[in-house]
Amino acid sequence: MAGMSRGVVRLTLAAAWLLSAMACDPPAADPESTFRKSGGGDRTRAPDIVLVSIDSLRADHLGCYGYEPETSPTLDALAELGARFENAMSTTSWTLPSHAALFTGMFDTTHGLVDNGLRLHPGHTTLAETLRGAGYQTAGFFGGPYLHPTFGLGQGFDFYRSCMTRIASDVSGADVRDAARAEDGGAHADVTGPETVRAVSEWLDGVDERPFFLFVHLWDVHYDYIAPPEYVQRFDPDYAGDLDGLDLMGNPRIHAGMAKRDLEHLIALYDAEIRFTDDVMAQLLAALERAGRLASSIVVVTADHGEEFFEHGSRGHAQTLFDEVLRVPLLISSPGRIPAGQVIEDPVQLVDVMPTLLGLAGVSIPAGVQGRDLTPLLMGEPLPTEPALVELRLDGRNVSGLRTRSEKLLTAGDQRGMWFDLNSDPRERRALRIQGQRANRVREGLDQKLEEALAARSELGHPGAEEVGLMDALRERLESLGYLEGPGS
Numbered sequence: 001m002a003g004m005s006r007g008v009v010r011l012t013l014a015a016a017w018l019l020s021a022m023a024c025d026p027p028a029a030d031p032e033s034t035f036r037k038s039g040g041g042d043r044t045r046a047p048d049i050v051l052v053s054i055d056s057l058r059a060d061h062l063g064c065y066g067y068e069p070e071t072s073p074t075l076d077a078l079a080e081l082g083a084r085f086e087n088a089m090s091t092t093s094w095t096l097p098s099h100a101a102l103f104t105g106m107f108d109t110t111h112g113l114v115d116n117g118l119r120l121h122p123g124h125t126t127l128a129e130t131l132r133g134a135g136y137q138t139a140g141f142f143g144g145p146y147l148h149p150t151f152g153l154g155q156g157f158d159f160y161r162s163c164m165t166r167i168a169s170d171v172s173g174a175d176v177r178d179a180a181r182a183e184d185g186g187a188h189a190d191v192t193g194p195e196t197v198r199a200v201s202e203w204l205d206g207v208d209e210r211p212f213f214l215f216v217h218l219w220d221v222h223y224d225y226i227a228p229p230e231y232v233q234r235f236d237p238d239y240a241g242d243l244d245g246l247d248l249m250g251n252p253r254i255h256a257g258m259a260k261r262d263l264e265h266l267i268a269l270y271d272a273e274i275r276f277t278d279d280v281m282a283q284l285l286a287a288l289e290r291a292g293r294l295a296s297s298i299v300v301v302t303a304d305h306g307e308e309f310f311e312h313g314s315r316g317h318a319q320t321l322f323d324e325v326l327r328v329p330l331l332i333s334s335p336g337r338i339p340a341g342q343v344i345e346d347p348v349q350l351v352d353v354m355p356t357l358l359g360l361a362g363v364s365i366p367a368g369v370q371g372r373d374l375t376p377l378l379m380g381e382p383l384p385t386e387p388a389l390v391e392l393r394l395d396g397r398n399v400s401g402l403r404t405r406s407e408k409l410l411t412a413g414d415q416r417g418m419w420f421d422l423n424s425d426p427r428e429r430r431a432l433r434i435q436g437q438r439a440n441r442v443r444e445g446l447d448q449k450l451e452e453a454l455a456a457r458s459e460l461g462h463p464g465a466e467e468v469g470l471m472d473a474l475r476e477r478l479e480s481l482g483y484l485e486g487p488g489s
């Protein structure tokens, strides 16, 4: 797969999907009208739904988002077969809260999962749960520690499996502490994409005729950057230095003032992981095709957050709320259901994914979901624009921001904050001081969003998140009293 050219991947993917979607119809001259006419598989049946979250993948490192190095032939082909959202934003810049937003359709302040000592409260209604209630088979496969069921994100899945080599899905008791330790150590160096596809293929062998919801978390783009050498060679063949992609956050050679050539190499190592994962994506789509379920699927690819390389002084993620960590890919493809070749400029957010998928599947959206069903945009109809609310708890302070297509305000609760004119300064280089009516308008927009998110939280009827440690202590106590039979019960 590594040697497959961009054109071949596109052709293979399009051909597989098209042929199965078109059934016996002769090919029409215009591929898009063919998609529209032919329909995706059996239209009387609810669609299969495949949601892929590629950890740490920033949108602007994909070909379909304008990146020059060839990181993403498969994702580019997917984008051409459906809709690509140009301005899709996460709710934050790290894994746990953004996946909670993806699964609940709620902003971080509302779902409450904003600290790594917390787990999602079972009182939430998740995407998987809602689809299961509508008759779907549900399965999730994950490759990184924060997706572990310990943090509550397995809620609603009939089958939820760890594809990490270091942390199994059925560990319990002290699992959070182990997972947290692994996050600092071994988990970063884990390579999980190939095992994830293998496990998904095995699961596909056993699915029945009912529609399914398949969630796949692909971890390998997340640091450490340790793609196979042939991938690295592709993106930086001339590098003569000795910097590797291990220990991004701890390596003292990696800092804001590091040599330019070493930084270029670091970014090439990241790009190599993207290409490696793009090939994993091709294998995942091939597995769906082999199982006869590609034509009936809506395939969504997104990311939980991006990655920064000292654009604003930091590395990795979970440090800032600049666009390099917020702007994520969002591709939604389903030939026959969704017109092909669309680029949608409207700002959208991860909270919109749940209601959109439910809308496309014809399933009612649960009360309390804050995201919007984007189906009208996918069908070429307008929706009122909605600014993105972004949040991060950093060193005990709550940083929040509001982003529209043209401007962004970031504030840690202080009066002024940082304001960026994204039209003239898309890289957020110059924080401006705005005053008067314009400042008031942006500020009021942010305050209103935050107030609504807080009010929604108070209406949940439960605390949103609960302490993982408390749960463990409770479990151990119950076990000691003989109420539980131990792991797996």
Ligand SMILES: [Zn+2]
Pocket (backbone or CB within 6 Å): 055, 056, 094, 095, 096, 222, 304, 305
């Ligand atoms: Zn992540």
